[in-house]
Amino acid sequence: MTRIASRVSQLNGEGALAVYSRAKELERLGRSVIHLELGEPDFHPAAPIVDALRGAVVAGRDRYCATRGLPALREAIAAYLKRTRRLGVAAEQVLVAPGCKMALSLAMMALIEPGDDVLYPDPGFPIYPSFTRGLGATAVPFGLEEKNHFQPDLEEIAAKITPRTRVLIFNSPSNPTGTVFSSSALQKIAELAQKHDLWIVSDEIYARILFGGAYQSIGALPGMAERTVIIDGFSKSFAMTGWRLGYAVAPVPVIDAMDLLVLNTFTCAAEFTQIAAIEALRDSAGAVDAMVEEYRKRRELFVTGLNRIPGFRCQPPQGAFYAWVNIEQTGLSAEEVQSILLEQGGVAGIAGAAFGPGGKNYLRFSLVSARNLLEDALERIERVSMHWRAAVTR
Ligand SMILES: Cc1ncc(COP(=O)(O)O)c(C=O)c1O
Incomplete structure (x- = not known):
């Protein structure tokens, strides 16, 4: 067997990519998925x-x-x-x-x-x-x-x-x-x-x-x-x-x-x-400010909506384009919520453990889809929240 240097075994992958592959597989099966898993803006260069x-x-x-x-x-x-x-x-x-x-x-x-x-x-x-x-x-x-x-x-x-x-x-x-x-x-x-x-x-x-x-x-x-x-x-x-x-x-x-x-x-x-x-x-076209303005609108819409979902709690981000959501009150693990959202709701987000043990009770959603898609995502999440609604302790 040819040897691979041991330093490679010390490396880990990125959790977002595993969720992305599964989301793509579901799409190939004809399912609709709203992609909020990768940190890739939906904008293109000016x-x-x-x-x-x-x-x-x-x-x-x-x-x-x-x-x-x-x-x-x-x-x-x-x-x-x-x-x-x-x-x-x-x-x-x-x-x-x-x-x-x-x-x-x-x-x-x-x-x-x-x-x-x-x-x-x-x-x-x-x-x-x-x-x-x-x-x-x-x-x-x-x-x-x-x-x-x-x-x-x-x-x-x-x-x-x-x-x-x-x-x-x-x-x-x-x-x-x-x-x-x-x-x-x-x-x-x-x-x-x-x-x-x-x-x-x-x-x-x-x-x-x-x-x-x-x-x-x-x-x-x-x-x-x-x-x-x-x-x-x-x-x-x-x-x-x-x-x-x-x-x-x-x-x-x-x-x-x-x-x-x-x-x-x-x-x-x-x-x-x-x-x-x-x-x-x-930046002769002023593209950066326009993009940040759009992220700001997405942030308002999505974070407000997430905080209405039973069991979800999210502080508005001060920067970047991610919503970091505490799901502890659902009574489920973040991996279970991730799976329900993707498999039954058609919304791809990432269980927070992908970012270290401190992310155990969280999900990350990227605000990289248009506002109408974020609205659809909120509706879908709301719909599948019946899986944990009864368990929510507020
Ligand atoms: C904190 C942080 N650093 C670096 C990168 C990677 O940047 P690049 O695509 O330029 O390699 C990312 C991408 O998600 C990131 O979130």
Whole structure:
């Protein structure tokens, strides 16, 4: 039997994809399913972005290019972060990669040693603990609990820091809870990072999808630029999921290390998508604000509707495009509710354990379908709620 390296056995998949496959199977059998399981916007990139891509391909911009990304795109990203996030970043601190996940994994490869402890949010993006374990390190969860409005508990984090702790990863707004970390939480995380000499990996992929206030990056706090790696990309803010384009912002020695990893793996991100990304950052059509406005309407409609379903409880997300619903009062497990919704109701959502043990009593729905579909989904959920109605304790 040919051997597969043991690090692969440390990795886990993504729960959303399993639900998606079953939903597709039901559709092949002629059943109607409303897809609220994947984090993929139903929007497509704005017309000027598509035009820029077409123009770049026609102009022959389809060659190998700079491993760190096109200088013009790195400049544009630095200017964009200054404009939208008040981050004073130089182009030499930016590295472009095919997707936010790739930028994240390069950063983790550059910073994490076997035997390190890495703190990460539970519930959270499942790749954080998975890739940490794949690198031979220990993934140490910190909770995002409903009783704290899904804000981190700083005492818990402080108590979990050991001499082996090297990196703390989080994302705000959070997938799956929709929480935006408070200024005081960011401040305290920054203090802990400085006190214990930690790296912060701040996944800011949802930074533009906010329902109030200006985005605050931990990297902009005093003393944090030198110990923060910001991860962001084009998938969510510009609806460019399949284009595979993301980036990292970090101190130059980290960028140098990541650059060597790029050279040893994928060489460069596609030149033509990078040229189109410069147009995306210009956002000449105002597409980002229009999209966020639509998410805001979906959020109002869907969260209000979910809170009317017996046994469901949902706080409105402060950012990102997910509804994170507590189903404890149904008396059923989240997996049972997920299955009833999909098999009998034709609504695909994900049982929260896919995001860590802290998600055990929750379901995540993505607000990535049009409002009329969300209304249909609410009706369908209401209809199958007869399965648990009698058990609901209010
Ligand atoms: C928190 C978080 N980070 C990263 C990603 C992946 O981004 P990309 O598609 O650019 O690789 C996602 C996608 O769902 C996400 O939710």
